[in-house]
Amino acid sequence: MKKVSVPVTNDVCPQTLFVYGTKNEDGTPDFGLFCWFSYCWFDELGVICAIGGSKRTLENIRRTKVFSANLVVEDNLPLADYFGTADGRDGDKMDVEVAWEQGAVLDVPVLCSSPFCFELEIDKEIATGEQNEVVLLCRIRNVLKDERFVDSSMTPEELYKAIAAVQTCVDCDYWSWDGRHLGKWHERAKEIKADVEIGAAARGN
Numbered sequence: 001m002k003k004v005s006v007p008v009t010n011d012v013c014p015q016t017l018f019v020y021g022t023k024n025e026d027g028t029p030d031f032g033l034f035c036w037f038s039y040c041w042f043d044e045l046g047v048i049c050a051i052g053g054s055k056r057t058l059e060n061i062r063r064t065k066v067f068s069a070n071l072v073v074e075d076n077l078p079l080a081d082y083f084g085t086a087d088g089r090d091g092d093k094m095d096v097e098v099a100w101e102q103g104a105v106l107d108v109p110v111l112c113s114s115p116f117c118f119e120l121e122i123d124k125e126i127a128t129g130e131q132n133e134v135v136l137l138c139r140i141r142n143v144l145k146d147e148r149f150v151d152s153s154m155t156p157e158e159l160y161k162a163i164a165a166v167q168t169c170v171d172c173d174y175w176s177w178d179g180r181h182l183g184k185w186h187e188r189a190k191e192i193k194a195d196v197e198i199g200a201a202a203r204g205n
């Protein structure tokens with residue numbers, strides 16, 4: 001295989017998408033969409049996430065030290081894309097229909113439409129840039145999983161198909177786990193709110 005050097009990019013490296021759920025100061029939920037998410041090891045499995053710049057999600061995480069990470073699947077992609085388009089600091093972001101429930105262990109909002117959710121607590125925050133760009137190392141305090149996928153007799157292929165996780169890759173596109181194109185960033189959000197505008201927090205990312 002002959003490789004060539006190209007400008008810095010991660011364009012062909014698929015990323016899993018999660019909706020982060022946080023609580024505002026008045027106890028109402030805020031949800032945002034994130035893909036800079038992976039894993040680390042403490043004395044147990046942990047989570048590492050990068051947040052790029054000021055946004056409601058980061059303000060809430062810093063204040064409460066906890067949040068949920070909810071796997072994005074084909075069924076909730078329009079809602080997830082909306083959460084990655086509208087700005088949480090705009091008062092009307094959450095004026096849409098969202099089924100959520102309280103986490104089982106932490107005071108975090110969890111998306112009902114997600115089959116797999118982490119309840120996370122910050123262990124360390126590391127500054128990576130000068131404008132609120134950070135990496136968060138998180139302890140997994142609980143995992144919530146759709147009971148249909150616990151101890152199931154499905155093969156891995158049947159399981160991946162049933163979960164239907166969404167990935168993002170290349171030019172701001174969404175893809176199914178088996179390679180079907182599911183739309184571009186900020187397009188599917190219009191199924192939730194036709195006149196949604198791309199908020200400052202999303203533009204900055």
Ligand SMILES: Cc1cc2nc3c(=O)[nH]c(=O)nc-3n(C[C@H](O)[C@H](O)[C@H](O)COP(=O)(O)O)c2cc1C
Binds near residue numbers: 037083
């Ligand atoms: C597909 C997609 C992936 C995103 N991933 C990230 C990410 O990993 N880190 C980040 O800081 N912002 C990311 N964003 C931008 C946030 O979703 C956006 O700033 C949103 O406004 C956050 O919600 P909030 O304003 O309620 O905090 C992403 C947006 C999209 C559309």
